[in-house]
Amino acid sequence: MKVTLTDREEITVVEVSGDIDSKTAPEFERNAKLATEKSLKIAIDLTDVEFMSSAGLRVLLMVYRNIKSQNGKVILVGVSEEIQDVMSTTGFINFFKIVEKVDEAIVILKQD
């Protein structure tokens, strides 16, 4: 798994590629934390993530809670259908807005 942080004006894009499981989740979490320290508007690009385990979903929820407590916003990008299914059956999806492309996320985040 690889995580890249990119600043697009006041927005931080967290781009992840590879699987997010209990082995890689701590690295994902560390980067996500960095992103939330830099910005309150975050897009997490999961286009290149094929598998996300329970541990990965928990990192997403922690980011959401952290950002929300500071009145910020987080959008997920490019979540595969399979991961969306798992997020849906386990209730995680209710917390997130999901879009297909990073540019869409940027437009929405800028509006707020």
Place this chain on the structure above:
Amino acid sequence: MATDIRIDYYPTHEQQGIKFRRGHALPFGATMVPNGINFSIYSSEAIDCTLVLFERGEDAPFAEIRFPEEFRTGNVYSMIVFDLDYERLEYGYRMDGPFKPELGSRFDKSIILSDPYAKAIGGRDSWLATPNWDNIYPYRSRLVFEDFDWENDHPLETPIEDLVIYEMHVRGFTKHPSAEVKNPGTFAAIRSKIAYLKDLGINCVELMPIYEFDEWENSKENPVTGGLIVNFWGYSTVNFFSPKAGYAATGKFGMQVDELKTLIKELHKNGIEVMLDVVFNHTAEGDHRGHTISFRGIDNKTYYMLTPEGYYFNFSGTGNTLNCNNPVVRNMVLDCLRYWAADYHIDGFRFDLAAILGRDQNGAPLSNPPLLESLAYDPILAKCKLVAEAWDAGGLYQVGSFPAYGRWAEWNGKYRDSIRKFLKGDEGLIGEIAQCIQGWPDLYQYRGPTASINFISCHDGFTLYDIFAYNEKHNEANGENNNDGGNDNHSWNCGVEGETDDELINKLRHKQIKNALSILMVSQGVPMILSGDEVGVTKYGNNNTYCHDNELNWLDWGLLDKNSDIYYFTQRITRFRRAHPVLRSRTHLQHRDYVGSGSPDISFHGTQAWSPDFSSSSRCLAFMLDGAHAKTGTIHDDSIYVAMNSHWDALYYELPKLANGMQWYLAVNTDMPSGQDIYGIGEEPVLGDQNSFLVGGRSTVILIGK
């Protein structure tokens, strides 16, 4: 980072590159601690214990770590192992000790044992997926994330008398293709049917066992269809703390806990409570010929009731009996229920064959069973509903005498039998019916009507439709030559055994179902209906379908159209109950006017007002509930008059007069065709004749006075 929290979180031992140290004796089970996992397990007799660690799904363990003697506190072995991947880990134990069955000891260190306190079990992750029969460790203990974002969810704490319980099977509810759901037979699929449950007017689902069990247990070929006979119902627990992975769409990802919690949270949002049917009377390990999965190999004498020769007492009818009043087992049961109440927000528990929970370690009934007392007074369970199935397979029948401690309610088997016999037209029942509709004060004099869970059908026995379609059970498909299942069905087929094209018979069956639902919903106590009865589901006379993963247990959603009259009727009769507090008293009715309304809280009538016929040849009873006495006079409701006629002829019932210019309105007349058999709240037409009502043969009429 987190290791700084405690000064003692550093490894002291190393083996095969795995670092570990002495652990915490409590809590039992496997618990995440900073950088590691704390393992703790007890055995009163083991002389040696080894922790066995697997990478998820692998055939062979990657490590086996023997507990050094200094890691033992009393009878508890505990160890912290560092740097384990808790999401990929599966663990078990080997226990060494005497193998002397005649003395009750059955240690065998060649077997890897599942942790009784595991929070999830791997091995049966997808329903009926063929297991690897050569697996050296088939039911694998796993850890789960115990965090879950409940937001502001909280158990609903609905007063028990206000519940309408719906008994359902997780898989059976949505597995039929007609359910048209994304993940048939799962927790997630129930979530997609919440609108249906809400429309039905129920406010509590009672889930048949969802603790991990093995659907493959005792599987064999079906003698009738050639298909597979399995353990469908799940009354055979492998682990008490783990939800059944095969009931979760995400079980294959090990996320059944999140999926179930999400379902519970969503049900709560919709005002629906969740009650679990829990099976603490026995385990899946069977008798002395059974498999050793966990308890038997860890501490046989502690977990099971044994005969003096070391065989298993069989009060459950399934091979063994959990030793519930052993103090150690009692604590496990308590830990388990507390976990489900606190971590899963469960609203209540129904205890299968609960009379066993009141037997001592030799099987004798206790007058003051410590387990039942502990549960009744437990602070975490304080607001949970506790419901007993107050009998067991060893002949202990405690309906009315189950030790209650002011808390326990019970499945009222007498209610079921009396209503069935009355509806089929048996004589000599009017006295019992009068008890039924009052929440059976003769049985529950000091406990109140809320002690009585009223039901006419449940998973065990005929469906409501089959009570009126079969005289005899037809259990051939179960593969036991029709010898299994009860014979006292108190059923009547209305003229033809089984399915028929005879319109009159089919009409009568539908009417009898509506009679049953009507009486159930106007009885004091707590009504429970069986999933599928709202659409007239049939099991073709099979009264013990525990082993069928097919249409016998899958709810056919096409019946919503075919039997739309029953469905429509059920939706309205549940609402009728919930709209009228006078039907839901917390305390027994007193047969007197204590609010000065001019009418007693309840009065009995017959074909003549104020003159009930309790003689043995009578098949008629009517009663009136005075609205001014609703909830002991604290709420004003309409008055309700119910006329029940189990005679085959139509009979005129003289109506009691209402005071203060009030009039009778028609709410229910089961003799009428759909559309005129039940009226919505506020839509009841006023009666033209306020003095008498012609109640059809085998019919029920409900009037409201306002």
